[in-house]
Every structure is written in structure tokens, then in C-alpha cells.
Amino acid sequence: MNNVLEVRDLCKTYILNKRQNNVLKNVNFTVEEGEMVAVMGPSGSGKSTLLYTVSGMDNLTAGNVRFCGKDISSLGKNELADVRLNEMGFIFQQMYMLKNLTIYDNIILPAYQSKESAGGRAGKNENAKELMRKMDIIDIAENDINEVSGGQLQRACICRSLINNPRMIFADEPTGSLNKQSSADVMNEIIRINQEGTAVLLVTHDIRVAAKSERVLYIVDGNIRGEYGLGKYEDATMLKERERDINQWLMDMGW
């Protein structure tokens, strides 16, 4: 398997009130093609910073991050924007969408902006509709973003992240703002995407979400303290056992 993401000796430092604050310290890990990796850790441990730094949305201080073979720290701003547009997808805890646009227009926005995705605007529209059908939100296509539920909105955000067929999805607490049912629905969609071959790196506090990933990284004070392999998630039958295993492992790690 090829690595989609390779992180080597990643450091991220902020200077705050003339004091150096090392948020990430020599972080090393990889994400393989089609793999789903969860990042867990206590609040302030650097989970989200890790996600944004390895996705090129934030600058790194030292180390090396290769995404699909490209050293993202050496890419210019515009090249990085192109990588984000065409090869990465982002899902956030809050369902961020552009106001004044319908759900459908929000989803196709990155596709229209991309010059790489094939099929012209007609093909992009077809792709968007297909994604919305799969996510079961085609009925709310023309709705305003304030007219739909949180779960529907998050599924729309997932559609948007997939619209340009990215190589990897970065998800920051994707179910953090959702109720139990919506959370389960959204996770099922993320798993389905992953099963279709898109790598996923997600940050979560939720053991039930982490249990559906292939590997869990545990981060404390900017260091990856441990890694736990769960194997590919196939179906719900093993879910309880996976949750127990992770729980035990996390307890051992000091969770």
C-alpha cells in the first residue's frame, strides 16, 4: 500500500507573550491509501493543530509532511490551495456553509471552482446529485442552509468535501455537534466513503467514532504517545468489542 500522508518529525511552535509554546513535538505517522485513522487525546493536546498542519492549512515549524508524494511545506500558497481543492476534503465539527447559497450550490461550489475535475459543469452537477442521493439529502438540494437539520447539513458538508473526488478526507470532530442518531448516520457515510477507497484522518473524542477507524493515534502534549491498530471496520457486529478494546487501551494510556 502507498502512503497518502507521511509525517516526519513534525514540530509546531507558537510564540505567545514572548514564550515558546511547542504544540506539536516530533510527530511521526503515516496514513495509507484507503486507511481510516483516528486521532484522540485530551483537550489542548494538539489534535486539531495536527490535522490542520498536516493538511497544509496551517504552517509547520519543522519536519516534513508529504501528501501524495508532495512535500506540502515546500508548496506555495496557490499550489497548496490547488491541493486542497482537488485532492483533499474537509469536514468540520461545525457545519460551515456559505450563507445566501442553497445546499446544492454550496456542494457544487468547489467543483465549479476546480479546473481539474472532468465532465464540465454538467458532469459536475450530475456528480453532485449522485453524491446527494447517496447521502439521502437530494430532497433538500434547493433548501437554504437554515432550513435543514444539523445531520442533513453535516451530510451536505461531506458531499461538498467529496465533490472533487479527493484522495483524503480530513475530519475534525465531524459528529461533535450532532445528536446520537445523526452522529451514527454521518459516521456511516464516512465509513462508506472510506470503504470506497478514500483515506480518512479524523480527530475525535468519541470512542464509538474511533472504534470504526482502522488505527487510533493517541496524542498528549503534542506527542503521539501510542498507536492502536483495530483492523478494518467491516460491520457493526464487532463494534462493541472494538469500543471496549479502545477504551481499555486509552485507560492504559492515561485517558
Next chain:
Amino acid sequence: MNFIVLIFIIISTIFLASSVNNLLTTNSALSYFAEVTNVADFFLLTVSTDEVEAWADSKDYIGSLEKEKYIILETDEVRLGQKKYELTMTTALGKLPRDNNRITDAEDRVIQEMKPGEIGMSYVEAQQNDVEIGDEITIILKGKEKTFKVTYIFKDMLFGSAYMGVTRLIISDSDYEYLCTADTTIWDLYSFTTEEVTQLSSDINQENFMITYMFDRSALDSTYLLDLMIFSILIIVGICLICIAFVVLRFAIVFTLQEDYREIGIMKAIGLKDGNIKKIYLIKYLFIAIFGAVIGLILSIPFGELFMQTVRHQIVIKSAVNSLIISVLCAAGVVLLVIIFCYFSTGKVNKYTVIQAIRNGSTGERFRKKGLLKLNTRKQLPVVLYLAFNDILSNIRTYLVLILVFTLGALLVILPANASNTLQSDSVIDLFGIISTDVYIDNNRYSTYAGQEEQMISDLEELEALYLENGVELKLMAEKAFVAYAYLEDEENKIALSCIQGYRSTADEYIYLDGTAPRLENEIAVTRNTMERLGAEVGDYVYIRIGEETNQYIITASYQTMMNMGEQIRLSEAVPDDSSALSGLYTLQGQFQNREDIEGQIEVLKESTPDYKVRTVREYTDTMLKATRDTLLTMKYTILIIVMIINALISVLMCKSLFAKDVGTIALMKSMGFKDTAIRIWQAARIITVMLVSLAAGILISRPLDYVVGALTFGIMGASTIEMVVIVPEVYILYPAVLLAATILAAGISTLKVKKVGLKELGNIE
């Protein structure tokens, strides 16, 4: 944002204080000028005689009478250094007036003394010959010669306007006595103070004084019509600037407070009362407003002067004693307005629940479509432009305010520019009541043709032959002038008038306001001012005495002229004129028969008759309009620069306000892979689109408004039908492009902040 509010408070104070001051001072400018210079009520210019004083003694209603003596100068009697001095109007040389009709220096102080060797002239006269303080002027009179140093370029209500037809050079008493000899042409100026102007005029008409000019204060005021036109433009500009400033100020305050809604919500959440929250903002804005108003107050003085200095050269305008009080009141008004705006804007917070305030006034429940454009139906539109257009249509009320402000700005540039261009154009010759020809020639002998029509015809023929000899075929035409007396029914109410008749031109070649050109022996055209004075209308009969003969004529048309204070009669070519009554020529003009190389032919005329003044339409009209033209040109560019700066500031305000609201969305777009440039285009495109729409609206609205401005400005001069000149490349392309460029530049700079937006700003998304 608070800084931007401060800037607009400063701008509002500057505009309000300076415009209100200018409105008040211009409104009373002429009466103040008359008061300072003690201008009399009625004036009579006669060839020197002592009869008038004796006659006036018998009239009880005459309060006082002052007599001043003036030497009338001829062209070759004045030199500027080693150069020829051009007399563009009747030039009188006199002593310093001490009681009536005084003159003031550049600082508006009445001139009390002229020392031997000093000479002064009006601003308009100095402009005609490019005379500056310190220049040397030599007067050569009947064998006597004296060189003077120009020490004053003064303000002269009586003879300071280009439309008076008379100007005066003022020297010391001793120099006057030295130059005045028995054989110089002397005119007496009688200045009457009386409340019975009509009676006085009527009584003078019954006498046989050798009258050269006779006019009252209202006629004198009318010679400042072009200055009044500039005042009108200043008033329009002032009102527009005040409107712009207030609209933008309110906009800025509402925008700034909206930014703080979340903070207000949190304050409400922790238990602060609405009244306390309001106080915080009212005190904050009170301080900003006072600080801004003080700075604005200080800056309003030079800003107001910027416009007023254009007319201040010629007219005494009220001193700044009152204006400081007015400015302080205006500044206080701006502070009050800011507090009112702030009070009403914070008032909304009372109505909101805590959570609504935190959500920037949104309830969170909205079942209304906001976006009006659909991206998927705009297949060719770039995404960022779609976003910009969609934002505008989704917040149309906000953007309409901006469109209104920018449209006002565009009109502010376009309308005065069209008025200025019209005055700069050759078509302005219509205002002089004469026809447009290639050249206007002054052979320095206009007045010598009095009673000498045959001589005039012979001179014209000789001149044509001379030009032909030099290869130029020029058809010469002339306007013959007669002194006429007109009355409707009662001969006692007759008025003295200038009467003209075309020589080699027919009456139907001229432009009339209404009626038809006079063609028959008993038909005449009369200016509007004359009709008003006579109490006549088109179709009425009037009696006119020219020379010894009195005839009845029917008025077939009315027309306009800025000359002779707008009072004139035109005879048809069919009227057999009384050659002996000819008082001289009004104009001598020519049309080239060969239409090629007009400029070259003009050069030939100048070389053939170097002593004559050969002028184009532009040069001819410049003799009276130069000062006004220059003033309007300065105003045109000043207004353009001011509007450009205002637009740029509004663009910065808008971009910053929108940026503050959009920062979360920008972070989101960055996360989606939108490049900084694309996001900046989206941000700037909104304000640029608004500007483009406003410019288009401004251009469209300016067409009908041109006629309103034309009526307001040129109408003052009696020119109600002047065709406004629109120079499309300049007014509709260059100026809008300049305004657009300023907006693009301001928007481009303001959106630079997009680069600094990081992902952590996602939390700010609404």
C-alpha cells in the same frame, strides 16, 4: 471600524460646516459686496456735463449724488511693460472713489489711498492681460506719459464684472490731474442714492443728457450672473456632499454596531441592563464624535475656502466671524446626529433576546430563501463573480444605499463637468445674441462709425479686398448699433436701449427663444429682459425712437443676450435704418468662404492686419468668460478629486465591514481550496459591481438632470434654451474610469487582509 466611523465623522463635519457656510455666504454675497463697497442705487454715465447736478437738485427723492470723472482710454494709450495692452472693454482711468462705489484689496479692505505712481485694476481686467502685482503699466495721453506700478488687483462691484462692458484703472489724484488735459475724452459717472429708482430712470429719460450708460442696482447685480451660476453649482455640490456624508455616516455606525451585537448579547447574558449597555455605546460614540467633529471643524475652514477662493478673487465675501459660529454649530449637529444614529441602532438590541443578539440579530429560524441567484443555472459565470452578485442581490437594501451614494457622487462629477464644458464650448456664443462665425475682428474703430455708415461700408469692403489680396476670401458681417428709446404706450416711461441690426446678415440667422424672426419693416425681436422692463409680450406693439424718428413695431420674437445687461432690440434687415443715428458697431465678424485650413487663414488675417484683433469664437467669448471658465475648470477637477477620495474611503469602509462579517466564510473558502486571489476578487467584486451600476445610473440620470442644472445655472443668465455640451469621452468614459480606478485601488488594498485569514477564523462564521 471605529477608526472608519471617526473618518466619516470628520468628513461629515467638513462637508456640513463648509457647505452650510458657503450656502449662507453665497446667498448674501452680492448684497454684502454692495454694503462693503457702498454701491449706490442708480448710475448714470454721461459725456462730461454739469447739467445733471443742477437738474438733480430739483428732485426731492434723490438722497445723495456723487460725481466722479473718468478719462476714457484708447488702445494705443496703454502699454504693459514693453507689450501692447489689450482693451477688451471700455476702459476708464479715474481717481480712487472715496464715498460711493469703493474698491477693496485682495483681503477685502477698502482701499483708502493710492500713492503717486501706483495703479490698480479689477481681477477680471488683470486676467485679460495677465497682469500681476508689480508689473509696469504706461499711460500715454496726448503727449503726456507716465509709468505706473501695479499695486492693487482689486475687487470692484461697480465695474468689476466682465459683463459690465466698462472697466476702470485707478490712480492717485495727483497722477490723474497730471494726465487729464483739455482734449482728453472725459465721462462723468453720477451715483445716486434713492428709493425711487423707477421714477429717477423715467425722469432722466425725459431729459436730453448725453447718456452713455444708465443702470440701476438690479441691472448691476445681473452682471454677476455667471458668479451666481458658480454659486448655484456650489450649492448643488454642497447639498450632495452633505447627503453623501450623512448616508455614509449612518451606514458606518450601523455596520460598526452590528459587529458588536455578539458582545452586546454576552453583556445581556451576564445580566447587564439594556440601559447600561446603551450608555456604554453612547459614551463611546460621544467621545469619537467629539474628537472627529473637532478635527472636522478645523479642516472645514481650508476646505470651504477651496471652493470659495474661486469666487473670492472678484467678490467680497463675508468674513469668517459668523462662519466660525456656524461651523461650531454644524460640528455640534454632527455630534448630535451620531448620538441619534447610535441611539436608534442600539435600540434594536432592546428588542432582541440574548441569543438573538449573540446571533447578530438572527433568530436562527429562517424559512425564507435568501440567495436569489442559482450557481448551477449560471453556467458561464466564474464562481467568485457569482458569489459577489449573489451577495448583492441577497442584501439588496444595504447595497442600494451604497448605489445611491455612489450615484450621487457620479452626478456630482458629471453635472458640473457638463455645465463647465458647455461654458467652455463655442455654442456659448448663443448667449451673446449674435451668430457664430469663424472670426471676430476688432479694427479699433467701432465707435468711430457713429453717424458714418458709408465709411463703415467702405472700410469693410477695403478690408475684404485686403484679405483677398493675401489669398483669403472672407465674408465680413457686422452688427450695427443704434441708441434707441422704447415705450409701450406712455412716452414718459420710455427706456434707453441698445438696438442692433445685422449688416449682411438676416434676422432669421439668429436664435430666438420664442416667436419668429422679424422680417418686415415693422417687426422687431426683443430680449426677455427688455420685454420684462417694458411690460411687453411677443405680439405686442411698442414705440421705438431711433434718431429723430419714432415708429411703432410689433414684437415677433424674444431672444437672449448677456451683453448690455440683457437689454437689447434687434431690427429686421427690412427696417430702413437712419444712418445718422448709427452709434457704432456692436461686432464685426467674418466667415471664410474656403472651408479648408481655417487656422492657416486666421494666421493670414492676423499678419495682414497686425493692429486688429482677430479672434476665434473661443477667444472672443474668452474676453468675457475667461475668469468664469477658469473657475469652473478648477471646480470641475476639485470636485472630481473630492468624489474620488470619498468613493475610495467608502470602498475601504465597505470592504472592511464586509471583511469583518465574512472572515469565517473566507476561512471556509480557503479550506475548500479557493486561492487568496479568487477570494479577494469575490470581496472586491461586490463594491466594484456597485460602483459600475452607480456609474451607469449616474450617466443615465445625468441626461435629464443636465437640463435642470442648465436651467438653474445658464437660466440665471436668461439662457433658458442653451444646449448642454456633453463631451462623451471625457465625461462618460474618462471620469467614470477615474472613479472606478479609485474604487478598484481602494478595494484591492482593503482586501489584502484576506491573505492573513487563518483557519482559526472558521469559528467566526455566522
